[in-house]
Amino acid sequence: MSKLPIIIELCGIPYSGKTTTIDKMERFLKRDKVSFETINEFRGDDNFYLNAKCNPDLNLRRAIKSLDTIILQKYSRDCRVVLIDRGIFDSYCWFKWFEEKEELEYPLIDVINSLLHSIKNYSKRHYIVWVDGDPLESARNHDKQGTIVNYETMTQLREHYSTAFQQLSSEFNITRVESFSDCSKNIALRLIRQFVK
Numbered sequence: 001m002s003k004l005p006i007i008i009e010l011c012g013i014p015y016s017g018k019t020t021t022i023d024k025m026e027r028f029l030k031r032d033k034v035s036f037e038t039i040n041e042f043r044g045d046d047n048f049y050l051n052a053k054c055n056p057d058l059n060l061r062r063a064i065k066s067l068d069t070i071i072l073q074k075y076s077r078d079c080r081v082v083l084i085d086r087g088i089f090d091s092y093c094w095f096k097w098f099e100e101k102e103e104l105e106y107p108l109i110d111v112i113n114s115l116l117h118s119i120k121n122y123s124k125r126h127y128i129v130w131v132d133g134d135p136l137e138s139a140r141n142h143d144k145q146g147t148i149v150n151y152e153t154m155t156q157l158r159e160h161y162s163t164a165f166q167q168l169s170s171e172f173n174i175t176r177v178e179s180f181s182d183c184s185k186n187i188a189l190r191l192i193r194q195f196v197k
Contacts, residue, residue, distance in 0.1 A: 005037075005073060005082045007123040008195055009066075011090035012161060013154045015141040016133025017179035017187070022083050024188030029081060034196060036081040039069045054147050056098045056108055063091035067115050070122045081196055082123075088116045089128045089164070089172070096160040116172070127173050127195050130161050131187075134180040 008025070010018040022038060029036045042062040043049045052058040066087035073079055092112045098104050119126045135154035142149045165174050175194075177187050 003078060003080075004122060004124040005079050006195060007070065007082045007084065007119060007126045008129060008191065009084040009087045009089055009127070010129045010131055011086060011093065012131035012179070013133055013135060013138055013157045014149055015138040016131045017184050018131045019085055020184040021129075021131060021177075021179070021188050021191075022085050024185050025083055025192055028188060028192045029196070032192075032196075034081055035077075035079050036083060037069075037073060037079050038083045039066055039085065039087065041086040042066070056095060056104060059091040059094040059098075060108060060111070062086060063088040063112055063115050067118065067122075070119065074122055088112060088119065089174075092116060093157065093160045093164050096164065097157050100156070100160070125173070125195070127175065127191075129191060130165050130174060130176045131179050132158070132161070132176050137180055 010022055012018055019041065026036065026038060042058075042065040044052070044058070044061060049058065052061075066084055070082060073082055092109070095104065095108050095112055099109060135151055135158050138154055139145065139149055139151045147153070165176055168174060175191075177191070179187065
């Protein structure tokens with residue numbers, strides 16, 4: 001059995017810079033010869049994604065897939081760091097948004113909350129990084145507006161990240177970084193120095 005890894009989960013509204021920041025973090029980890037694994041944003045196949053992106057099922061699968069990979073990591077090769085692009089905390093924030101819209105048919109918040117707390121059993125340390133992007137700028141970074149990627153929805157989602165950050169910071173190690181005021185390379189370097197070194 002491997003040693004438990006440091007888990008760094010990046011979350012935030014679409015097009016806020018999460019994936020770009022993870023790409024830069026991977027480069028710094030490779031440079032420093034730190035073993036790592038990345039859990040990329042789960043989308044499923046095209047048919048599932050197109051039909052589930054506007055309901056809680058995508059985020060439920062995303063959270064379950066993240067935890068499943070984390071559990072498997074415990075029994076695989078030694079890996080010092082696991083990077084997660086939109087995992088369980090991200091799903092929690094989306095469920096709060098769905099709850100506000102009265103689109104949760106069952107108590108998924110409780111399920112996600114349990115999954116979030118279970119990460120402690122599979123990590124040396126668990127860090128959540130809220131990549132706080134400007135909803136207007138994030139919407140502009142996408143080539144077309146849609147049900148999710150539009151200023152109004154992104155502003156609502158951002159409020160749920162902000163609320164979760166305030167409410168859960170005493171339970172979890174959550175850091176907020178402003179992607180609209182700093183470049184992803186600087187953010188990535190700062191996160192590696194803060195959490196890994």
